[in-house]
Amino acid sequence: MNFASVLGKVIEISHSNLEIEARIKAILNIVSADLHFDEALIYSLDKDKRLSCRFNNRSSLLFDLLSDYRCHVGEGVVGTVAQKRAPLFYTLKDIPARLGCLFYAHLDEVLPRYKVFAFVPLADDSFLYGVLFAASSSREAISPGEKVVLSILSRELGGIFRTYDLLLSSKKRITELATLSELGRILTSTMGPSAILENIALITAKALSASFATIKLDLAFIKLNGQRFTSGSIANNLEARVLDLEARVLDLEAEASRLRQPVGFAEALTAEAGEPGETFTILAAPITAKDRTLGTITLGRKLDQPDVQDDQQDRYLLGMIANYISSGLDNALLNIKLRDALRELGDAQRRLIENEKLRSLGEMTANIAHEIKNPLVVIGGFTKRLAKTVHLDPSENRYVEIITKEVTRLESILTEILNYVKEAPLLFERCDVNALLEEIVYLLSSDKGWSAVQIVKRYAPDLPPALCDVQQIKQVFINMLMNSFEAMRGKGTITITTERTDISEKPFIAISVRDTGGGIEPAYLDNIFNPFFTTKERGIGLGLAISNKIVVHHGGYIEVKNTPGEGALFVMHLPCQEKPEDGPGGAPPQTVGWTRGERPVRLKDAQ
Amino acid sequence: MEKTRILLVDDEEHIRLLFKEELEEEGYVIGIASNGFEALEALRSDRFDLVVLDIKMPGMDGIQTLNEIKKLNKDQRVILCSAYGEYQQDFSSWVSDAYVVKSADMRELKQTIKNVLGV
Numbered sequence: 189m190n191f192a193s194v195l196g197k198v199i200e201i202s203h204s205n206l207e208i209e210a211r212i213k214a215i216l217n218i219v220s221a222d223l224h225f226d227e228a229l230i231y232s233l234d235k236d237k238r239l240s241c242r243f244n245n246r247s248s249l250l251f252d253l254l255s256d257y258r259c260h261v262g263e264g265v266v267g268t269v270a271q272k273r274a275p276l277f278y279t280l281k282d283i284p285a286r287l288g289c290l291f292y293a294h295l296d297e298v299l300p301r302y303k304v305f306a307f308v309p310l311a312d313d314s315f316l317y318g319v320l321f322a323a324s325s326s327r328e329a330i331s332p333g334e335k336v337v338l339s340i341l342s343r344e345l346g347g348i349f350r351t352y353d354l355l356l357s358s359k360k361r362i363t364e365l366a367t368l369s370e371l372g373r374i375l376t377s378t379m380g381p382s383a384i385l386e387n388i389a390l391i392t393a394k395a396l397s398a399s400f401a402t403i404k405l406d407l408a409f410i411k412l413n414g415q416r417f418t419s420g421s422i423a424n425n426l427e428a429r430v431l432d433l434e435a436r437v438l439d440l441e442a443e444a445s446r447l448r449q450p451v452g453f454a455e456a457l458t459a460e461a462g463e464p465g466e467t468f469t470i471l472a473a474p475i476t477a478k479d480r481t482l483g484t485i486t487l488g489r490k491l492d493q494p495d496v497q498d499d500q501q502d503r504y505l506l507g508m509i510a511n512y513i514s515s516g517l518d519n520a521l522l523n524i525k526l527r528d529a530l531r532e533l534g535d536a537q538r539r540l541i542e543n544e545k546l547r548s549l550g551e552m553t554a555n556i557a558h559e560i561k562n563p564l565v566v567i568g569g570f571t572k573r574l575a576k577t578v579h580l581d582p583s584e585n586r587y588v589e590i591i592t593k594e595v596t597r598l599e600s601i602l603t604e605i606l607n608y609v610k611e612a613p614l615l616f617e618r619c620d621v622n623a624l625l626e627e628i629v630y631l632l633s634s635d636k637g638w639s640a641v642q643i644v645k646r647y648a649p650d651l652p653p654a655l656c657d658v659q660q661i662k663q664v665f666i667n668m669l670m671n672s673f674e675a676m677r678g679k680g681t682i683t684i685t686t687e688r689t690d691i692s693e694k695p696f697i698a699i700s701v702r703d704t705g706g707g708i709e710p711a712y713l714d715n716i717f718n719p720f721f722t723t724k725e726r727g728i729g730l731g732l733a734i735s736n737k738i739v740v741h742h743g744g745y746i747e748v749k750n751t752p753g754e755g756a757l758f759v760m761h762l763p764c765q766e767k768p769e770d771g772p773g774g775a776p777p778q779t780v781g782w783t784r785g786e787r788p789v790r791l792k793d794a795q
Numbered sequence: 796m797e798k799t800r801i802l803l804v805d806d807e808e809h810i811r812l813l814f815k816e817e818l819e820e821e822g823y824v825i826g827i828a829s830n831g832f833e834a835l836e837a838l839r840s841d842r843f844d845l846v847v848l849d850i851k852m853p854g855m856d857g858i859q860t861l862n863e864i865k866k867l868n869k870d871q872r873v874i875l876c877s878a879y880g881e882y883q884q885d886f887s888s889w890v891s892d893a894y895v896v897k898s899a900d901m902r903e904l905k906q907t908i909k910n911v912l913g914v
Contacts, residue, residue, distance in 0.1 A: 558851065561878035561897065562807050568899020569813040595899045603896075606879050 191337045194222045202344045208352045212243050215345060220245035223334060225322040226302065229254065230310065231266050232318035232349065239266055239319060250323070253295065265307055266319045273316060275308040275339060277330055301325050308338050310346040317349035364505055367395035371509060375516035384516070385417035389485075392509050393419040396502055398487040399468070403475070403513065404434055405483035426468060426488060433472045434484045471502060473510040475517065482517050485510050550609035557602045557609075564602070568595035608719060608734045614741060618653040618765065619661065621686055621697055628665050629684070632673075640679040648687045654697050654764045656742050661762070664735040668701045668758050671731060674724065675705025675756065688764070695766045696744065700759040707752040716748065799912060800842065802826040804834040804860065805849040805876075810897070814847065817901050818908075831855030835863055838871065845912060847904070848891070850877040858882065861891055872911050876904065 201214045212230065219228040227250050230243040240258040244251035262271040265284055269276055278284075283305050302323040310318045320342050324330075330338075374387045385403050393401035400420030422430055472486040487506065568591070575588040629643055654661070672682045683702040690696065708716065715721040717736045722729030732746075739746050739760055749757040801823045805811050808829070815825045826843060828834040830852055838846070846864060850857030857875060864871050875882065875891045882888045892911045895904050 558878055562810055565878070565897050565899050566807075566809040566813055569817065569901060570809075572899065572901075573813070573816060592899070599898060603879070 191333060194218060194337060195340060197222070198341055198344055202348050208348060208355070209243070211348055212345065213245070215341070215348075216243060216245040219320075219322060219338075219341065220247060223322075223324075223337070224326050225306075225324045226326075227251075227321065227323040229321045230318050230345065231259075231270075231321060232310075233261075233316070234258065237261070239270055241321075242318075250298065253298070254321075261316075266321065269307040269309050269319050270316055273309045273311050275306065275335070275342075277307070277335065278305040279303060279329070280305075303328055304330050306330055306335075306338055308342040310342050310349060312343065312346045312350055315346075315350065317346050317353070320345060360501060363395060364508070367391055367505065368508060368512065371512045371516075375512065375519075381520060382415075382417065385513075386419070388509070388513060389417050389419035392485065392487060392506070395509075396487055396489065396505060398489040401485065401487040402430065403483060403485045405475075405517075406438060406481060422488065423468075426470070429470055430472075430486055430488070433470055434486055437472045437474045437484045437486075438481055471506055473503075473506045475510045475513045482514060485513060553605055553609045557606050561599070561602055564595055564598055568592055568599075571595070604730050604734070608730050608737065614657040614660065616655050617658050619656050619658050620651070621654050621699060621762070622647040622651055624658065624662060625665060625684060625686070625699070628662065628669065632666070632669055637678055638673065641673060641676065642681045644681060644683040646683065646685040651686055651688060651697060652695065652764045652766055654762045656762060657738075660738045661742070664738050664760065665699070667731045667735045668760070671758075672701055672703035672705060672756075675708075676703050677705070680704035680755075689761070691761060695764050697762050697764045698759050699762065700757055702755060702757040704755045707750045707754055707756050708748070710750070710752060713748065713750060717746070798822065798824045799844045800824045800826065801908070802828060802834060802837055802841075802843040802846045804828045804831070804846060804852075804857070806830055806852040807849075810849070814901075814904075817905070821905060821908075823908075831857070831860030831863070834860055835867065838864060838867055844872065845908060846871065846873045847876050847908070848873055850875055850882050850888075858888060861888070865890055874904075874907055874911055 197218050198215050201211050201218070204211060206214065216228040216230065219225055225245075227248050228245040229241050229248060229251055231239040232242045234240050234242075236258075238258040238260055241251060241254040244255075259267050261267050265276060265278075280300060280303055283299070302325050304324050304327050306320070306322040308320040308322075309316060310320055320338070322338070370391050371388060374384055374391070377384070379387070385405075389401045389403050392398070398420065400418060400422050402416055402418040402422065404416045468488045468490060470486060470488045472484050474484055475482045485506065571588055571591045575585065580588065625645075625647070629645070632638055633641070633643060669682065676682075681704050683700075685698075685700040685702070687698050688695065689698045709723075712721075712723060717732050718729075719733040720729040721733075736746050739762065742762055744760065744762040747759040747761065749759065751757075799822075801818060803811055803814050803818070803825055805814070806829055811827055811829070815827065818825055826837055826841065828837050831854060834846065834848070837843070848857045848860060848864075852860075855863070857877070861873055861875065864873055873891045874893045874895055875888055876895045876897055878897050880894070880896050882894070888894060893907045895907050898904075
């Protein structure tokens with residue numbers, strides 16, 4: 189026999205591009221045919237690190253017998269060879285009874301067929317991959333040359349196993365990496381959260397060869413709370429199991445902080461269910477952020493799935509995916525918080541700028557108004573003096589009258605402007621809004637200009653008192669009613685309604701004034717509260733601006749409901765006091781100061 | 796009977812002129828000061844039944860002047876007379892006897908003067 193040609197064939201096969209298993213089998217067949225071994229079998233290490241008979245030559249008779257059993261490294265002849273990494277050769281006379289871990293039943297019956305036995309370790313410099321077992325019935329002994337060939341051959345086989353292992357693990361790694369990179373791509377994409385979660389479920393199911401993968405979020409404060417994102421379909425009879433498992437994952441998470449890692453406790457979470465003959469493994473992992481559980485990811489897989497990887501690996505990958513989702517969700521949550529914070533900051537800044545603008549505008553306006561007032565008084569005053577001291581003809585008198593009138597108008601405009609820009613402190617009092625309205629309505633309607641105006645009053649009987657600056661609120665009410673009056677050109681119906689309402693769970697009073705004045709041009713609606721915006725010929729556009737400012741200062745707001753062609757409805761929302769004893773510091777402060785022209789309070793009177 | 800003496804304090808010359816003429820017409824004797832310091836000086840050397848005091852003035856404003864006047868003579872009657880009503884909310888303006896908003900229409904000022912003098 190030509191050893192060189194045998195080795196040549198073996199090397200050719202081992203470096204061919206045949207499937208790994210085919211290469212091993214081909215080599216075993218060569219051993220069998222060329223070296224005249226009836227049996228050429230390979231024990232390799234399985235996932236439990238036990239030796240099991242996995243490969244055989246074509247004509248092997250022992251394979252079926254031996255492949256039923258496994259043995260530990262160090263156990264029996266095969267185990268010893270594997271442990272010592274040294275070959276052992278026997279003849280029938282000295283072969284020990286234990287080839288592997290057990291006394292094989294029936295082995296004694298078949299063993300006498302063979303005369304020589306060889307056990308050669310398949311190992312390279314660092315790893316043991318298995319043991320080659322060969323037996324021959326046609327030979328009396330194994331020559332030293334054959335032993336060398338067998339040992340070279342076994343190294344070659346060891347090389348093939350190493351490639352096999354490498355390939356297998358890199359295949360796993362590649363799947364893992366591909367999965368994770370795909371996840372990364374999705375998590376950083378611009379897809380919406382729902383699309384992202386659906387895609388993750390899809391990828392997870394694909395990567396783990398699962399029939400279904402489902403993600404459920406358990407976050408009360410996000411929109412997606414309670415929603416489920418599933419790839420594949422969950423069989424009806426599995427649903428309960430999935431729900432149960434999800435609840436258990438969340439429970440576990442709640443009770444033990446050490447379980448922050450998404451994997452490692454999957455033992456407890458594997459449940460089997462399904463139709464008879466269709467057994468499923470269900471695996472769930474929590475999706476946890478730094479400080480809380482965000483939800484669960486669960487997958488289900490048929491047990492007889494062909495390319496099922498080992499369970500540990502699956503848990504590891506599922507954990508990784510859960511981690512990815514966590515950090516993705518965490519980022520998304522942070523982003524949401526950041527966006528909210530940013531928007532708030534922006535709003536605050538805008539308000540600040542707006543306030544600052546208004547304030548400086550206010551100061552400027554106040555200064556200008558001051559500067560103008562004195563000359564105006566002088567102009568008006570001397571015009572009157574002129575009229576008194578000089579004799580004027582009727583038309584000249586009319587001119588004087590006009591100047592005086594216009595000066596008076598200018599003065600009142602200046603006063604209004606100043607009222608708008610100045611920060612009038614609020615002097616809070618408890619105020620019976622119905623009574624105040626009644627007083628104002630009485631005052632206004634006693635004017636004969638109001639004779640064509642019908643006023644409908646719908647006051648709520650048990651209205652709680654408003655806490656407000658009565659003088660200022662009075663000004664607002666008068667303004668509202670005057671606006672309605674003017675919008676109706678002095679003819680129509682004004683409906684005044686008061687009612688107790690709640691805004692953001694705080695007690696409010698709503699005072700509505702509805703008129704039949706045809707409503708506001710929709711184009712004007714956005715501007716009606718802006719200072720100096722007016723549709724009136726002689727107004728200066730401060731009435732609503734001042735009213736709005738006053739109401740806003742009180743912590744309320746004015747709402748406009750407009751029906752073009754019919755009328756406008758203004759609703760003032762004022763905070764009110766549910767219980768009278770809630771007043772700040774007991775008795776409300778009294779209005780101070782005095783109106784001009786009144787008999788003043790003298791210091792000594794006050795003392 | 797001796798005529799009522801009023802001290803007019805205002806930094807604006809034309810206002811002083813207008814008020815002086817209007818009030819003299821009413822029969823009052825008018826003294827003039829164009830700021831708080833002059834007003835105090837006038838009050839130290841002379842007797843006035845009433846001071847009509849502007850508020851917004853350079854140097855010492857009307858409120859400070861009012862306090863100084865009351866220190867000098869707590870019974871001195873003073874009417875604050877400003878272009879606007881906002882100082883009414885200023886606590887320190889309350890020691891004055893009245894508060895009038897300046898207007899081309901002088902009737903209010905004249906009436907207030909009468910009220911304060913108790914005529």
